[in-house]
Amino acid sequence: MNDQSHDPGASGGCPVAHGAGVTRLYGSDAERDPHGIYTVLREQHGAVAPILLEGDIPASLVLGYRENRRVLDNPLQFSRDSRIWRDWKEGRVAETSPLIQMLGWRPDCVSQDGEPHRRLRGAVTDNLLGVTGRGIRRHVTHFAHKLIDAFEDAGRADLVTDFADYLPMLVLTRVLGLAEREGRTLAESSNQILKGGADALAHNEKIMSVLGDLAARKRSEPGSDFASGLIGHSADLDEDELVNHLRLVLITGHTMTSNLLARALQLILTYPERRSELVSGQLNMSAVVEEVMWNTPPLAVLPGRFATSDLELGGCPIKEGDLLVLGLAAGNADPQIRPDTAVSVVGNQSHLAFSAGPHECPGQNLGQGIIETAVDVLLHRLHGLRLAVPPAELTSTASTWESRLDSLPVEFAA
Template sequence: MNSTPVPLGGPRFQTEPARLYREMRREHGPVVPVLLDGDVPAWLVVGYRELHQVTGDPVLFSRDSELWNQWDSIPGDWPLLPMIGRKQPSILYTVGERHRQRAGMISDALEAVDPFELRTHCERFADELIDGLCGKGEADLVGEYAMLLPVRVLARLYGFSEEDGPALVAALNDMIDGRERAIEGQQYLAASMAALLAERQAAPARDVVSRMLADTSGFTPEEIAQDLMVMMAAGHQPTADWIGNSLRLMLTDTRFAASLFGGRNSVAEAMSEVLWEDTPTQNVAGRWASRDTRLGGRPIRAGDMLLLGLQGANDDPQVRTDGATLTGGNQAHFSFGHGEHRCPFPAQEVAEVIARTAIEVVLDRLPDIDLAVPADSLTRRPSPWLRGLTSLPVRFTPTPALGGTPT
């Protein structure tokens, strides 16, 4: 078993991650020593069984980042600090009974979303976006569609007004982009959340924020604001990538080509295949060992950080014995995590409805859609964490907007 650490970065995460995870598993086994930016050490868990062990034991493998044995050597400007936070009072780093209550509050608030209302919002916003591009005969379905839709729907469900939508979309995308407008975007979002919470404290309505405020577990408005930020950011980007990655699969793979014009079953199949083969959340940071232990033959020290290698584990030959592509109803993948800290089930359902509706609206409105560039020229963002396309250029016969003439 090779013990030389692998840098968690570089072009292969962008171009051929599946092969990379396979090589890592072959050379290093199910628990791979890796180096993050600045040569910070961690373990990447790419074995299916080992990932089950880690996510299934939140006491031994805690979500409490305070346990990390590397904090003393982490500089204040470390680029991963926004992701691997310390003392962040959101649900992400809450543990034990308080976490169960907090996950319950979020699940209950999302579970009460009316499925009809959700579907209606999705269709309306998706149609609006298609109206804006259908007259052109060409578009980038990532930049002009997938990246603008989930946040718009989520904002509406959480309680923001219709008019608030566009500015929130811009602010969230600025924040995710991580460039010069990132801080401004984050501040705008935080201020908007605080304003919404204040409004709903004074006058509750039928929305997610009001239901979270009505929860009786005693979370403060500041804590609820933190969680709303997580629900907005953790909800938008992976759902946008699920839409983009599924559309790419349908437009590039001959198994789906015929069905683009036919039944809708293939949408569900493409979405399911993406979760197994090309999942939006490839790797997640993280868990921290609460004591010395062993995992997959490796000695793990108290305070070591473990990264969840979701895509690597999905492809583990232990569960993929025939090496075949997995589609259909098999949902034993790790794409939504596992255990107490997994993506809450009602959040998964909301994401599924948004992504499926987004894809169906594209196929209904632009029936002869085709890729506008060679499939092998499509590129991914250069990140080992979230996997998605930089753009998805398509062409189609120009059609009028639903409300009138081509725009």
């Protein structure tokens, strides 16, 4: 890569303030304190800041709430089609880059705008609606009890590694029509794709192989699952579209739900009064999830949008073909719209956690159903459930795209 590609001014984007170096949104500093980085960038640059992604690829990070909404609501100005991404078109992003797994073009609804997007998204939403109403809570209950059975007698567990990391994927195996035995491997591969790094490509190939086999099997042996529903949908998906939409639902459904479930459990266990209110019925789980989505959204940074022309965003010049990544966590905490983050957000659903606009996450009800049922089973199965460490000792590790709770050690009556 030549030196010019490291200069956001040479590739469009906001100029570096006061000649300071461009901030990397990956590496050890970003892993330890992403919110600290967002704060510094906001102070230096305002609502839009120049950053570097893996491989020192330049991008603009959108920090402001209103600026995030402008990008998300205007696909004519900010397209999801990465084929217009200048750094990719000009050969500065290799096909083997871990960024491709999150930003590269695919024949799925996320990579399209306009009529192609509407056709493909319709197939996804129609079938998600069907499977969400078809025994999803029964599947969650079954797998939640099965996971709890494995650690209940010990009187202690890690609710991240023993529960939240795997439950959503086990449910998704049933939803998609996969074998339960593949759940743990697929969960690990899905998490690795979000983490990025050198192994992201290999884990993606593993997932695509499993889903290719699933698609072939369901064409000859259809059932009442999501894969069969996609095959029979009037949108008439071709083979690449089919497999890539299975990938989309598998990865986003698992990673977002597992992260959100862990954070919801952290909130409940950190504040025992919340747990008491949930058990007594004074508080419903949707209010807890809403608070988590404001304060620790499962996807901290959303990839990505590409400018279709030269324009200005938040006082920052953006050039045609520039990459923008959307700071959902930063936007939710924008002091311009939320000057006091201690003020209750109950009943306020205007957070950015599920994105917004035409590409807003279509699987919200599926994730909500998994989390509500999982927490209900846990609280009623594990008596005397409490944190095994002080809340201040709980740690998180961030990648470019998300911040995940490392562990959630708990104790309970064996």
